[in-house]
Amino acid sequence: MQLTDVTKTFAGAAAVSALRGVNLEIRRGEMTAIVGPSGAGKSTLLNILGLLDVPTSGRYLLDGTDTSMLRERELTSLRAVSLGFVFQAFHLVAHLNCVGNVMLPLVHQGWPRRERARLATDALVQVGLGHRLDARPATLSGGERQRVAVARAIVHSPSVILCDEPTGNLDRENSTHVMDLLRRLVTPERSLIVVTHDDTVSACADRVVKVVDGAVC
Amino acid sequence: MLTALGVAFGICAAVATLGITASAAQAVNAKFDELTATEVRVRFPVLDSSARVARPEVDQRLRVTELNGVRDAGLVAQADGHPAISNIRHDDAPWSEATVLAAQDGGLTAAGATMLSGRMFDVGHENRHDRVALVDSVAATRLFGEAGAGPGAMVFVADVPYVVLGVYQAPAGNAGITGAVVLPYWAASGQPGLRFSVSEMVVRTQLGAADQVARELPFVIAPQAPDDLAVLVPPDLRSLRAGVERETQALFLGLALVSLVIGALGVSNVSYVSVLERRAEIGLRRAVGASRRAVAAQFCLETAGLGLVGGVVGTIAGIHVTAATSLAKSWLVILDPMVLGGGPVVGMVTGLLAGVYPAIAASRVQPADALRS
Numbered sequence: 043m044q045l046t047d048v049t050k051t052f053a054g055a056a057a058v059s060a061l062r063g064v065n066l067e068i069r070r071g072e073m074t075a076i077v078g079p080s081g082a083g084k085s086t087l088l089n090i091l092g093l094l095d096v097p098t099s100g101r102y103l104l105d106g107t108d109t110s111m112l113r114e115r116e117l118t119s120l121r122a123v124s125l126g127f128v129f130q131a132f133h134l135v136a137h138l139n140c141v142g143n144v145m146l147p148l149v150h151q152g153w154p155r156r157e158r159a160r161l162a163t164d165a166l167v168q169v170g171l172g173h174r175l176d177a178r179p180a181t182l183s184g185g186e187r188q189r190v191a192v193a194r195a196i197v198h199s200p201s202v203i204l205c206d207e208p209t210g211n212l213d214r215e216n217s218t219h220v221m222d223l224l225r226r227l228v229t230p231e232r233s234l235i236v237v238t239h240d241d242t243v244s245a246c247a248d249r250v251v252k253v254v255d256g257a258v259c
Numbered sequence: 260m261l262t263a264l265g266v267a268f269g270i271c272a273a274v275a276t277l278g279i280t281a282s283a284a285q286a287v288n289a290k291f292d293e294l295t296a297t298e299v300r301v302r303f304p305v306l307d308s309s310a311r312v313a314r315p316e317v318d319q320r321l322r323v324t325e326l327n328g329v330r331d332a333g334l335v336a337q338a339d340g341h342p343a344i345s346n347i348r349h350d351d352a353p354w355s356e357a358t359v360l361a362a363q364d365g366g367l368t369a370a371g372a373t374m375l376s377g378r379m380f381d382v383g384h385e386n387r388h389d390r391v392a393l394v395d396s397v398a399a400t401r402l403f404g405e406a407g408a409g410p411g412a413m414v415f416v417a418d419v420p421y422v423v424l425g426v427y428q429a430p431a432g433n434a435g436i437t438g439a440v441v442l443p444y445w446a447a448s449g450q451p452g453l454r455f456s457v458s459e460m461v462v463r464t465q466l467g468a469a470d471q472v473a474r475e476l477p478f479v480i481a482p483q484a485p486d487d488l489a490v491l492v493p494p495d496l497r498s499l500r501a502g503v504e505r506e507t508q509a510l511f512l513g514l515a516l517v518s519l520v521i522g523a524l525g526v527s528n529v530s531y532v533s534v535l536e537r538r539a540e541i542g543l544r545r546a547v548g549a550s551r552r553a554v555a556a557q558f559c560l561e562t563a564g565l566g567l568v569g570g571v572v573g574t575i576a577g578i579h580v581t582a583a584t585s586l587a588k589s590w591l592v593i594l595d596p597m598v599l600g601g602g603p604v605v606g607m608v609t610g611l612l613a614g615v616y617p618a619i620a621a622s623r624v625q626p627a628d629a630l631r632s
């Protein structure tokens with residue numbers, strides 16, 4: 043993943059320059075922590091890396107592909123295949139049970155139903171929730187919800203997992219548990235990018251990127 | 260679920276409207292069917308237009324009665340103007356509002372006359388050129404003071420006396436023979452003071468035979484000039500039914516449409532609110548690979564489902580309303596299968612249309628915005 047001179051400006055009454063010329067290379071198989079003060083542009087950077095948003099200018103190469111050349115449909119399927127997301131607010135779908143939530147990334151890729159359920163169950167077992175397969179998110183604790191989210195991020199074996207303050211809503215014990223889980227996901231084929239405020243999280247990263255006022259330093 | 264109620268109400272109103280009007284039309288028909296559906300009239304050209312060759316002749320009646328499906332037939336001629344009519348005493352001013360007809364007995368029966376008192380003409384009266392007359396019950400009341408009175412009395416038509424043979428009752432709604440004084444058909448060939456220039460062959464058919472008989476009549480009556488004859492067929496049953504239905508239907512279907520539109524707006528609005536509430540879910544689905552189209556389809560499918568539920572509920576309710584109304588009026592319940600199948604389909608389509616706007620809104624959700632915590 044390589045960002046060259048990436049800027050992001052949010053239009054509006056007062057235009058906001060969230061990113062000002064970011065150059066960044068993230069290598070496969072590493073855990074990268076993105077740290078910095080609130081409002082510095084960490085989430086914006088992560089959204090661009092995760093193809094959830096497009097840069098205002100600059101170039102973003104993902105596995106050698108210039109993403110600015112891709113149409114929205116292609117960005118969507120690239121996301122679906124190669125990327126996994128974990129958010130601070132979990133973002134589980136309330137009316138689906140754990141298996142249903144974890145299956146979501148498989149739904150739009152044409153996996154047969156039975157295969158989807160099997161992969162989702164495997165992922166939930168991997169995060170230690172094999173006993174809560176049918177539970178609704180509302181019945182789970184914060185830590186458990188985030189583990190469901192982690193299961194959802196890995197169910198389709200993506201090559202990059204992007205986490206925006208995954209421990210931001212968790213107490214210390216659950217944070218540790220979730221971070222251990224995330225740390226173990228890093229393999230030579232898979233990178234992990236974590237936006238965090240938490241020093242213990244950045245401490246276990248292979249590399250720490252500090253963002254201040256829309257620039258990497 | 261509550262929003263599907265609007266759709267349900269609209270569909271219910273539509274189904275009930277169609278059902279009730281169909282049942283009512285059927286009932287209306289049942290009343291008029293017997294008389295209106297079996298009467299065929301063939302009008303001869305006015306006699307003094309000499310170029311025409313089709314003329315009424317007494318033996319035409321025999322040929323017509325031989326046709327399949329004909330129960331009764333006979334010539335009926337109408338006297339021009341309103342000849343003066345009075346009773347024997349000449350005590351009142353002559354009555355001049357009555358119609359004077361000259362009719363073959365079959366023509367009067369075919370027109371639906373039933374005898375109240377006395378008797379009908381027979382062949383003898385015709386052959387002997389007897390000066391006899393039948394009067395309608397309205398005329399009898401006017402001339403003799405009582406509906407059934409008259410047989411044996413004298414009636415003067417254009418100052419010529421006729422013996423009243425009987426009093427008949429005209430069927431309701433038949434203006435042609437109501438209030439008439441009827442002479443035997445021989446009189447049509449000319450009586451002092453009377454000129455008959457309008458003639459008809461009145462034919463009573465069996466139920467369902469009217470159309471067929473009407474087609475054959477001109478050729479049987481005047482094979483040399485069938486086109487001279489004007490055939491008056493009963494109003495087509497289907498068009499009659501449609502006529503009755505259309506009037507009431509237009510109003511109620513309008514109401515149904517209005518409630519359907521209100522229901523659709525309700526569904527649309529609730530669905531739109533749910534798009535706003537579920538922005539995070541939409542963003543999440545987009546993040547994990549749902550295309551804009553898939554998100555839009557999901558919302559359309561949801562509203563179509565709501566619409567279908569509304570349609571099914573509405574159809575069932577509409578059937579009940581129709582059945583209850585028809586039972587209360589002891590009509591036969593008439594429900595078109597098209598309406599029964601159409602209700603749910605219309606509901607679903609309504610839901611689908613109601614979902615278009617929310618679906619577009621859902622497809623516009625930007626995942627990055629929606630997932631910001």
Ligand SMILES: Nc1ncnc2c1ncn2[C@@H]1O[C@H](COP(=O)(O)OP(=O)(O)O)[C@@H](O)[C@H]1O
Pocket residue numbers: 052053054058059060078079080081082083084085086087628
């Ligand atoms: N959609 C948006 N519209 C306008 N301004 C935005 C938008 N998203 C982020 N910003 C602004 O961009 C800046 C960086 O935001 P963000 O990347 O969320 O910071 P961080 O995650 O480091 O706290 C902030 O000033 C924020 O207000």
Ligand SMILES: [Mg+2]
Pocket residue numbers: 084085086
């Ligand atoms: Mg942030």
